[in-house]
Amino acid sequence: MGYSGISLDGAKEIFEVRKNGFGSVPVDLVERKSIPRPDGDFDSVLAKETLNQIYELAADNDKDGSTWRAEFDCACAPIIHRTLELSAHVAGSSEFWLWFTFGNDGLGAELVDWRYGKTDKETLSPIPCSAREVYFGLERLKKGMFAKLWISANVMYVEGAAEPYDGFQVADVDLWDSHIIDVDFASVPNAARAFVKVIRDLKIERGDMSKPNEPAGFRDLAKEIRRRYATTAFEMLDERELYQWVKDVWEEREAWCGKS
Amino acid sequence: MPNLTWNAREHHQTYPFPFSEHALDNVQFRLGHEEDVGFSPLEIRRIDKVEDWEGCSPELLIELDEAALMADTGVSKEEIEFSVIVRDRDLNKFEKVKSWPLVTIPIEPISLVEDLQSFSWARRLDIAVIASLASSSEESEFRASQKGSVLANKTFSVRVGAGRFAFDIPRVLVDPEAFVERNMDRNTVWYVHWKGADYQRTPGELLEIWYNKEYEDKFIALAGGADSATRYILESMGADIFFDILSEVLRGTDNDVSDPASLISMVQNALPMDIEDARLEYMKQDGSSRLRSRCWKAAGTNSAFASLKF
Numbered sequence: 155m156g157y158s159g160i161s162l163d164g165a166k167e168i169f170e171v172r173k174n175g176f177g178s179v180p181v182d183l184v185e186r187k188s189i190p191r192p193d194g195d196f197d198s199v200l201a202k203e204t205l206n207q208i209y210e211l212a213a214d215n216d217k218d219g220s221t222w223r224a225e226f227d228c229a230c231a232p233i234i235h236r237t238l239e240l241s242a243h244v245a246g247s248s249e250f251w252l253w254f255t256f257g258n259d260g261l262g263a264e265l266v267d268w269r270y271g272k273t274d275k276e277t278l279s280p281i282p283c284s285a286r287e288v289y290f291g292l293e294r295l296k297k298g299m300f301a302k303l304w305i306s307a308n309v310m311y312v313e314g315a316a317e318p319y320d321g322f323q324v325a326d327v328d329l330w331d332s333h334i335i336d337v338d339f340a341s342v343p344n345a346a347r348a349f350v351k352v353i354r355d356l357k358i359e360r361g362d363m364s365k366p367n368e369p370a371g372f373r374d375l376a377k378e379i380r381r382r383y384a385t386t387a388f389e390m391l392d393e394r395e396l397y398q399w400v401k402d403v404w405e406e407r408e409a410w411c412g413k414s
Numbered sequence: 415m416p417n418l419t420w421n422a423r424e425h426h427q428t429y430p431f432p433f434s435e436h437a438l439d440n441v442q443f444r445l446g447h448e449e450d451v452g453f454s455p456l457e458i459r460r461i462d463k464v465e466d467w468e469g470c471s472p473e474l475l476i477e478l479d480e481a482a483l484m485a486d487t488g489v490s491k492e493e494i495e496f497s498v499i500v501r502d503r504d505l506n507k508f509e510k511v512k513s514w515p516l517v518t519i520p521i522e523p524i525s526l527v528e529d530l531q532s533f534s535w536a537r538r539l540d541i542a543v544i545a546s547l548a549s550s551s552e553e554s555e556f557r558a559s560q561k562g563s564v565l566a567n568k569t570f571s572v573r574v575g576a577g578r579f580a581f582d583i584p585r586v587l588v589d590p591e592a593f594v595e596r597n598m599d600r601n602t603v604w605y606v607h608w609k610g611a612d613y614q615r616t617p618g619e620l621l622e623i624w625y626n627k628e629y630e631d632k633f634i635a636l637a638g639g640a641d642s643a644t645r646y647i648l649e650s651m652g653a654d655i656f657f658d659i660l661s662e663v664l665r666g667t668d669n670d671v672s673d674p675a676s677l678i679s680m681v682q683n684a685l686p687m688d689i690e691d692a693r694l695e696y697m698k699q700d701g702s703s704r705l706r707s708r709c710w711k712a713a714g715t716n717s718a719f720a721s722l723k724f
Contacts (some may be wrong), residue, residue, distance in 0.1 A: 246505050246534020273490045295504050341506040385430060387546050388500045389510040390562035 157196035158188050159249025160256055165292060168256045169283060172263060184257055191250070194243035202256055204237040205261040212268055213268035221321065224325035226269065227303060231318040234300060235307030245304060248295040255291055255300060266290050267297050296335055306330050309346045321350040328360060329353065333376040339383040348396035352404060361413075370413035378403055378410050434486035434545070434566040440477040442668050443570040444523070457508035468506040472530065473523040474498060480516070483545060487565045488557040491516050494565060495548035500529065515548065539572045585623045592624065603629055614676045621677075637642065 159170070164187030172179045208230055215226050244250050249399015255262035263283075270285035283290075291298025296305050310321045329350070332338065340346040352358070353372045379400065388396060407413060476496070484491060493514040501508045511529040514520070525555040526541070533539065545566040551559045557567060586607075590600035598605065 202463060238466065242502070242507070242532055242534045246502070277526055296506060299595075309506055335506065338501075338508070341501065341503075341508040343507075385564055386431075386560065386562045386594075387497070387499065387544050387564050389546075390495065390497065390513075392547050395561070 155193045155195040155197070156197060157194055157244050157247075157250055158253045158257065159191045159247060160184075160187050160252040161249055162292065163190065165252040165256055165290070166190075169263075169287065169290060169292060170258065170295075173283035174370060175282075177257040177260070177267075178262055179265070179403055183261075184260075186240075188253060188257060189249070190266065191247065193248075194241050194245050194247065196240065196250065200238055200261070201258050202261075203342040205254075205258055205265070207233050207237060208265055210263060221267065221325055223352075224327045224330075227306075227327065227330060228325045231303040231307040231310075232322060234304045235319070236318055238304065240304065245281075245301075245308070247312070248291060248301075251291045251295060251298050251301045251382050255298065262300060262396040263294075264288060267350065269299060302331070306334055309334065309340065309343050310350070311343075312347075321347055321354065324350055324354045326360065328332055329372060333372065337376065337380055339379050344393040344396050345379075345383075346392060347393050348400045349376070351397060352400045356401070356404065358404065366412065368413070370407045370411050374375070374411045374413065375404055380395060431563060432487045432556065433564070434479075434483045435586050437479045437486065437545065437566040438543055440479070441568050442475040442477070443541060445477060446595040447596065472526045472541075474526060474541075475523045476519050476543070478516075478519060483516075483566055489547060489565060493536065493548055494511050494545050497542060497544050498524070498529070498547065499542040500533055501540040502527075502533045502544060503540065505534045507533060516545070529564075541572065542567060542569045584618060584621075585625060587627045588624045589627055593631075603628060611645035614666075617677045694704070 168183060168187060171183060193381045211226065211229055211233065215222055240250075249293065255266065260385055262351050264280065266285050267280035268281055271282040272281045273280050287293060288297045289299045292300060295301050301404055307319060307322075310319055312318050314319070334350070340349060349372075353375075358375065359369070359371045362368055362374050363371075363373050363377065381402070391399065403410075478496070480491065483489075483494065484706055493516070496514050496516050496519050497510050499508065499510050506607070506661075509532075511526070512524065544564055547558050547561055547563045547565065550561045551697040553559060590602075593602040593605065594600050594607075603626055605624045607624050608620065609622065
């Protein structure tokens with residue numbers, strides 16, 4: 155079966171054309187830039203299905219308040235992971251994610267603009283390509299909007315569990331982007347789950363590491379865990395052990411960060 | 415030694431408990447029996463494309479210095495677990511794929527072919543071999559006491575080129591005076607040394623990367639690191655070579671390039687076939703300077719880095 159991809163150069167060309175064309179891209183350009191990839195299988199119908207579900211989720215989001223982005227991400231990540239049914243080979247292909255974003259009638263790129271871009275004050279529509287290139291997947295794979303959400307969901311996913319994506323109740327962009335996606339320790343699934351669930355269960359706030367007089371938060375906790383991961387292989391511990399371990403580290407916070 | 419601020423991940427880190435530096439020195443990562451190619455812990459195995467990686471039969475040969483491990487760490491044989499961890503850095507997927515009590519480690523080569531099927535064959539894959547404490551212990555004075563504490567480790571970094579240039583270029587440690595002789599600062603960290611100008615020759619015949627001996631420990635971090643500073647520095651090295659000869663290619667060489675292993679042939683193959691002039695110009699003018707600025711941003715601007723030769 156194989157799967158479709160778009161090379162980085164091809165995607166950059168589409169990006170520029172889309173930017174200059176106020177959002178429209180000739181269909182044949184996308185077709186010309188799409189390349190068949192033999193090193194994995196993917197049913198392209200699932201891409202449309204996923205994008206339609208995300209589109210509906212976006213349509214229901216009224217962009218009110220300061221937390222709509224985080225809430226959208228937390229609802230979107232399981233949809234992408236569950237519906238696409240990707241193998242690791244396909245998920246690791248940046249060409250696949252570029253095709254997902256720019257192919258499929260450009261629906262993915264529209265969603266990136268909606269989530270990360272600016273809005274036209276008159277029409278209230280997203281301005282095409284006003285989001286930074288990185289969110290379209292034009293830089294590192296895991297910084298692209300869709301790949302990033304898939305990775306977040308993949309690390310939290312527990313096959314066969316009653317709530318396979320448990321933990322996504324914690325809606326905080328900083329938590330997921332900076333302390334799950336960007337750090338090594340959270341690439342160990344048990345550690346990521348333990349970290350998120352301790353934050354959820356103990357209602358730990360974000361905190362501010364630069365303010366020594368303010369209470370500690372999950373930013374302080376993440377930094378301490380990163381430090382300890384250097385000498386402890388979290389891959390050896392199960393989720394229950396790690397949950398207790400993270401909880402203990404948090405309870406000892408006065409010893410390692412001097413904050414309450 | 416000058417005070418060098420380094421952002422790359424250090425492999426020689428300080429452990430809060432005794433750690434064995436050399437117990438795993440003889441563990442080998444190889445690509446099958448026939449080739450019998452062992453990689454040093456500092457070496458990055460570059461594979462040009464995913465297909466190359468698929469064609470490999472990666473395996474580990476575990477030759478462990480048990481006596482050193484126990485003497486260095488103060489931990490008994492029965493308390494040690496030995497594991498193979500795969501770290502797929504593109505997909506954020508770090509998993510233990512094999513594990514044994516120390517006393518039952520296989521002596522024959524261990525195939526990793528099946529284990530790697532569930533990873534992405536992504537561009538950045540680390541295979542870590544770790545000896546750790548199998549369970550937490552009450553005994554905590556002067557030794558590791560917590561389950562998972564790393565007693566010894568060795569990491570093999572596999573980097574898939576994904577269509578990028580991946581040259582096999584000798585790396586040479588040189589005295590600072592070698593830089594001074596070429597009118598460079600003695601704190602220069604690395605330098606691409608051209609041994610000739612015949613691009614029909616192979617990269618290994620034409621180029622050497624010189625590393626300053628005074629920063630040897632930093633290169634260990636550089637070779638094994640996977641953070642942004644490391645990546646940008648390595649990319650900048652590549653850019654230094656690439657853009658130098660790109661101008662030759664752009665000049666429209668009519669030379670008959672018969673040897674696919676030649677440097678110019680590799681560069682030509684690295685360029686997309688339908689690339690437009692404007693894009694090439696952009697690559698030439700913007701590519702290296704962009705890499706340079708990113709590298710500076712990531713690595714800092716102290717005296718050593720200020721004299722990096724791009």
